[in-house]
Amino acid sequence: MNTEITLVGNEFVQRFSATRRGARLARRLAVHQLDTWGVPYGSGLSDDVAVIVSELAANAVLHGVVPGRDFELRLVALAGTLRIEVSDARGERGPEVQPFRPGAESGFGLHLVGALAASWGVKDRVVGKTVWAECVTAR
Numbered sequence: 001m002n003t004e005i006t007l008v009g010n011e012f013v014q015r016f017s018a019t020r021r022g023a024r025l026a027r028r029l030a031v032h033q034l035d036t037w038g039v040p041y042g043s044g045l046s047d048d049v050a051v052i053v054s055e056l057a058a059n060a061v062l063h064g065v066v067p068g069r070d071f072e073l074r075l076v077a078l079a080g081t082l083r084i085e086v087s088d089a090r091g092e093r094g095p096e097v098q099p100f101r102p103g104a105e106s107g108f109g110l111h112l113v114g115a116l117a118a119s120w121g122v123k124d125r126v127v128g129k130t131v132w133a134e135c136v137t138a139r
Helices: 020-036 044-063 109-116
Strands: 011-016 071-078 081-088 119-124 129-136
Touching: 011 020, 020 044, 020 071, 020 081, 044 071, 044 081, 044 109, 044 129, 109 119, 109 129
Parallel strands: none
Antiparallel strands: 011 071, 071 081, 081 129, 119 129
């Protein structure tokens, strides 16, 4: 069955506290917002977005935190693509993505993002940076 999800024009923006609770809430609200846009919980796109938001929000909380500053989640529906952006207040970029190490307990989050997203990257902001990922919505 060939289905296409038409989300074009939808946008969701929310700030969260730069805490583990904020990261968890970002993931939950992202999939809730997708559900209100017609992308059901448990669908492939919903599950992929949940993992991507989890990883990007966790990185913002662990590596991008500036005391007293929040992080921001933005979901933007473009033609055939859902763009996920997580912005934090720290301008420095972390180390480059390291090669996958079997048995490692951490350090593979961006590998997951790269595997699930059609593309991803980092862009500078006036204050801080934005890590973005794009998922294909047309199947």
